[in-house]
Amino acid sequence: MVDTQAPEKLADKPPVTVGLFVTCLVDLFRPRIGFAAVELLERAGCRVAVPKAQTCCGQPAYNSGDNAHARAVAATLLDAFDGFDYVVAPSGSCAGMIRDHIPELFADDPVLADRAVALGRKTYELTSFLVDVMGMPTAIARYQGTVTYHDSCSGLRELGVKDQPRRLLKGVDGLTLTELPSAEICCGFGGTFCVKYPEISNKMVSEKTAAIADTGADTLLAGDLGCLLNMAGKMSRESRPIRAFHVAEILAGMGDGPAIGEAGEDLSAFTDGQKG
Amino acid sequence: MQTTSQNFKANSIKALADPNLQQALGKMKVGFVEKRAKARDALPEFDALRDQARDIKNHTLANIDYYLETYEAAVQKSGGVVHWARNAAEARQVVLDICAQEKAKSVTKGKSMVSEEIALNEALEAAGYEVVETDLGEYIIQIRGESPSHIIAPAVHVLKEQVADDFRRKHLHLDPKRSLVERKDLISEARGVLRQKYLDSDVGITGANFLIAETGTSVIVTNEGNGDLTQTLPRVHIVIASLEKIVPTLDDASAILRVLARSATGQEFSSYTTFSTGSKRDADPDGPEAYHVILLDNGRTDMLGTEFEDMLRCIRCGACMNHCPVYGSVGGHAYGWVYPGPMGAVLTPSFIGVADGGHLPNASTFCGRCQDVCPMRIPLPKMMRAYRRKEYEAGLAPPAMRFGMDIWGFVAKRPGLYRLATRLAMGVLGWRGRRQGRFKSLPLASGWTDHRDMAAPSGKTFQDLWDQRHGARTTKDLEREAAQ
The missing domain is CATH 3.40.50.10420 (NagB/RpiA/CoA transferase-like)
Structure with a gap:
């Protein structure tokens, strides 16, 4: 948005329609990540819509053993994303839920089983969609800083998201990536885990933020807002001068906005766009 | 053996405060993981x-x-x-x-x-x-x-x-x-x-x-x-x-x-x-x-033919606990019975029942590392989730959690109501947090804010901003935009 370099349209691909699954955390806490995702998808040549009737992927209930509520919430997605070529979420956790677990939830449902499988098949995490499906070679943006990257567990292990964000970050001018040795170890968020077992979660996130600080990076990036809220919140409590962004924000050239937990968000920037 | 799996939470808090244990766990975590990775790569x-x-x-x-x-x-x-x-x-x-x-x-x-x-x-x-x-x-x-x-x-x-x-x-x-x-x-x-x-x-x-x-x-x-x-x-x-x-x-x-x-x-x-x-x-x-x-x-034959049969492939190598961040934080005794770590989170409720062993499958972030390293490819998170389901269905989950799930489920399956409720809540939170950008403490969220700050929401939901921007909502909207 702020970065106005020419979008790298991929002319040889037919325009595909993408339904953006915003995710509940992005919708509620940090809408700018949703706008960053739209920006990146449009640069990749997609036409993006945001179905109105989406709320959550159902994971809080599913991972609490409450399948009835998980099914009820997940069912709203089956209708909401009908007709789109793809569904993309700026989260490996929610994309993994839709791709792998919603089909499990409806496996015995004679009416909805096939639709759940079809929804799962067309659902992707944002960076993996940009690279693996749209063939985006890299992202063109600018961010001055040394960043380190945390691989959120679901994206990494359920969806194989590892190289895609790094490949896209290579195109970001001014950015140096310093790898986090414990990048593949959980940050201790775990959805409801962090409030059910706060002491253990605290131990895990403390080890994580210490490791982040050891890299010497001034910025932390990741692909899931849940993990980012956890790590950024801990770094803020520890008064560590490290900023945290969702990787999509940096890739979309929105790294000059407030980092997670910083004041000063200007929402009018998102509604004054050329759209509408 | 005395079972204290029911007290997992208290056990784990004690373990986290034990300096000798924490020192020992710190040494253990690195060794096993690096050695396994080397052996695999070779x-x-x-x-x-x-x-x-x-x-x-x-x-x-x-x-x-x-x-x-x-x-x-x-x-x-x-x-x-x-x-x-x-x-x-x-x-x-x-x-x-x-x-x-x-x-x-x-x-x-x-x-x-x-x-x-x-x-x-x-x-x-x-x-x-x-x-x-x-x-x-x-x-x-x-x-x-x-x-x-x-x-x-x-x-x-x-x-x-x-x-x-x-x-x-x-x-x-x-x-x-x-x-x-x-x-x-x-x-x-x-x-x-x-x-x-x-x-x-x-x-x-x-x-x-x-x-x-x-x-x-x-x-x-x-x-x-x-x-x-x-x-x-x-x-x-x-x-x-x-x-x-x-x-x-x-x-x-x-x-x-x-x-x-x-x-x-x-x-x-x-x-x-x-x-x-x-x-x-x-x-x-x-x-x-x-x-x-x-x-x-x-108890083994009772697992045959059920969703827990895969667990019977276990060869007791310990890789799951060596790679588990929860085990690495609290050690084995906190699990309160014979088998600790992810394997214990499945075996314990299998052998001593969900009422006594039910904490253990809950004490996981589902990071999936255990399944990733299991030589027998046992889907440990899937089975832990199945035990959470059994616990929930048996009415053994904590009442506060059930209450929360009921409210959340009621709202989240009604997108219109959800939009209204979240608009109000995020408006209030965003307004209260606008100066600092974060909260040092929040009522009803002490589990979070006792240990870390909570980023304040922006004040408006993405959905409302998208409406203000007249963004496309449906495939029909996209067709219309393309035709323009």
Whole structure:
């Protein structure tokens, strides 16, 4: 948005329609990540819509053993994303839920089983969609800083998201990536885990933020807002001068906005766009 | 064994505050993980071997009745006796009966998690036998009066300085001025003490890593050689093993052995891999005069044919706990029963029930690392989730959580209501947090804000901003935009 370099349209691909699954955390806490995702998808040549009737992927209930509520919430997605070529979420956790677990939830449902499988098949995490499906070679943006990257567990292990964000970050001018040795170890968020077992979660996130600080990076990036809220919140409590962004924000050239937990968000920037 | 799995939360808080334990866990975490990664990288076919190992066990489990009966016949043919035990009490009784019949006084033991599962030491000691654990780690925790905190490194929670104190307290016949600073001092002292115990012992009890159906052989893998001395020096050798240790053939055992040590300690093979078949034959220079195998069920057959059957592929390598961030934070004792870590989070509710073991499958972030490293490709998070479901369906989940889920579910399945509720809530929170950008504390969110700040929401939801921007909502909107 702020970065106005020419979008790298991929002319040889037919325009595909993408339904953006915003995710509940992005919708509620940090809408700018949703706008960053739209920006990146449009640069990749997609036409993006945001179905109105989406709320959550159902994971809080599913991972609490409450399948009835998980099914009820997940069912709203089956209708909401009908007709789109793809569904993309700026989260490996929610994309993994839709791709792998919603089909499990409806496996015995004679009416909805096939639709759940079809929804799962067309659902992707944002960076993996940009690279693996749209063939985006890299992202063109600018961010001055040394960043380190945390691989959120679901994206990494359920969806194989590892190289895609790094490949896209290579195109970001001014950015140096310093790898986090414990990048593949959980940050201790775990959805409801962090409030059910706060002491253990605290131990895990403390080890994580210490490791982040050891890299010497001034910025932390990741692909899931849940993990980012956890790590950024801990770094803020520890008064560590490290900023945290969702990787999509940096890739979309929105790294000059407030980092997670910083004041000063200007929402009018998102509604004054050329759209509408 | 006393079960404290119900108190997992309190146990874990205590563990987090124990500096010795935290120091020991810090050392452990790095070692096992790096060694396994090296071993995996050195073997390009490692993942293919994991597939093969999984397939062997799946085949075995599908035909477990046949292979167990084949095994029993082979043991009998080689001069051994097979005892079937439905539960822990029956297994203990078989051991006590054999010891009584053999007029035993002293029993030595190799490392066996199944013997922990059936609380065998307590039963033997209550009956007046001297019981000596011969695995160094097991010996240490035995004299400390503890249970194992890790399935292959039972004393991993103990620092070597603590061991030195324990040895001074226990080995009063030795020179009080001796040096016990170095690891090797401790090892040689334990070796000296234990050597005589092997020779004095009447009955040696070991577990088994595999039982081989075609030959009636039991296999143990160790790094100290204590298992070999335990099973060859006494007159009587008792193998106590659970049913799912069975594999069809020697080749199958070899195939699984290729992934076992690599996953456990990063070794290509453990120092000793010992195959025992029957009692001493006339031409054998040594070996036990009597060879007994106790086949323990204790809940295993109830798992067959259920969503938890995959767990019966487990070969007890410990890779899941070595890679588990929760285990790494709190150690094994917090889990409160025999099997800790992710494997314990499935086995504990399977064996002692969801009411007592229900905490353990909840205490996971579902990071998936356990499944990633499991040599037998056991879907551990999936099974933990299944136990959460059972807990929820049985009404055992905490009432506050159920209440929260009911409200959340009611709202989240109604997108219009959800939009309204979130618009109001985020408006208020965003307004309150607009100056700092974050909250140091929040009512009803102390679980979060006791330990970390909470980023303040922007004040408007993405959905509302998208409306303000007149963004596309449907595929029809997109067609219309494309036509313009």
